[in-house]
Amino acid sequence: MIDREGHLQRVGGLLARFPVVAILGARQIGKTTLAAELARRAGKRVTRFDLENPADAARLGDPVLGLQDIPGLVVLDEVQRLPDLFPVLRVLADRRPRRTRFLVLGSASPALLRQSSESLAGRIAYYELPGVSLREAGAVNATRLWLRGGFPLSYLARSDATSMEWRQQFTRTFVERDLPGLGIRVAPETMRRFWSMIAHRHGQLWNASEIGRSFGLADTTVRSYLDTLSDALVVRQLKPWHENLGKRQVKSPKIYVRDSGLLHALLNLPTRHDVEGHPQLGASWEGFVIDQVLQHLEADPAESFFWRTHTGAELDLLVVRGRTRLGFEVKRTAAPGITPSMRNAMRDLRLQSLTVVHAGSTSFPLARDIQALSIADLSHRLGRLATGR
Secondary structure, three states: OOOOHHHHHHHHHHHHHOOEEEEEOOOOOOHHHHHHHHHHHHOOOEEEEEOOOHHHHHHOOOHHHHHOOOOEEEEEEOHHHOOOHHHHHHHHHOOOOOOEEEEEEEOOOOOOOHHHHHHOOOOEEEEEOOOOOHHHHOHHHHHHHHHHOOOHHHHOOOOHHHHHHHHHHHHHHHHHHHHHHOOOOOOHHHHHHHHHHHHHOOOEEOOHHHHHHHHOOOHHHHHHHHHHHHHOOOEEEEEEOOOOOOOOEOOOOEEEEOOHHHHHHHOOOOOHHHHHOOOOHHHHHHHHHHHHHHHHHOOOHHHEEEEEEOOOOEEEEEEEEOOEEEEEEEEOOOOOOOOHHHHHHHHHOOOOEEEEEEOOOOOEEEEOOEEEEEHHHHHHHHHHHOOOO
8 A cells, every 4th residue: 555645634634624625636546545545534424425336326316315414524436427416516515504525536637527616616625636656655666656657556566567457458448438438529549549649749849730630630639639638637738938038939838648657558668678768768757757846846737837949948847836936857867967958947037946856866966056856865855845835
């Protein structure tokens, strides 16, 4: 088992302040396990409905009758399968005295659960559950986490082969069953090909025209495919940062497969040897580190950017939180150095600090406000950079 104490505490805090809390995340990321542990600690009556179970769904055929007399904590798993619940939850959440709190679990982002935001404004808090982090796995397991990814069943598998088999089955089930279950009407084979194409362009700028030509589809169609995978929390679109710097800046997002293990499965790279011999090695490492940095800083998508100019200056990750700007570069090396691009980013973006996360074993200063940070030290040092939390 993996200790996910930080997530338990944060979700527990939200439940103390809001009548409805939604835990969002990709399927099999650990939402149900986390909810079960929260229920165990609740110290009150807990009632659980799994809306993929026909019997539980039938119990909520009339959701008012099914829920109105239940006290304590009610857990509703796979809530996106019954969107008509949200107006009912609004009525029940507004009752006084408040006898019931609701923990809803969904395999989609708030964009696909917009019914909840429309019906439960001011009553619901969202919490996105990510995969296993370096803090949870331990720095000694950084390579294993990178190769296998953060899905608990993949990370904890008995062997690399078993882990790869799980991920390959996940990608197949995801496009054949999960996406249709979310109301996505795209042929599974088409979505599988598109997802694989994203894997081959992992860490690159999004080019709808190029990908559209490969599929023989309009730019708007492939854009909708990208948004679908982003909303389902398996692809990340990292937005470009642009402001009036007197320089032409890139305005297309960069695209990543969010989980490095799924990336390796989509590229058919079952072993470390295969990953390290593949042209996507550097991009795979970059996406993994960016995901870990965003997790450790608890950075919202609205705070997370990359920066690139048409003259070649760039920054892998920029976190903007209020007036604070934190820059990050990712290097698959043990001995990173300062580049002209880093100096340009420090000056042009007015960064408070620039952290170069690398694959070596030691951390050291490179210059004033520029630090080389070993992946092994990321977990306990990065928290010092977080502000406003």
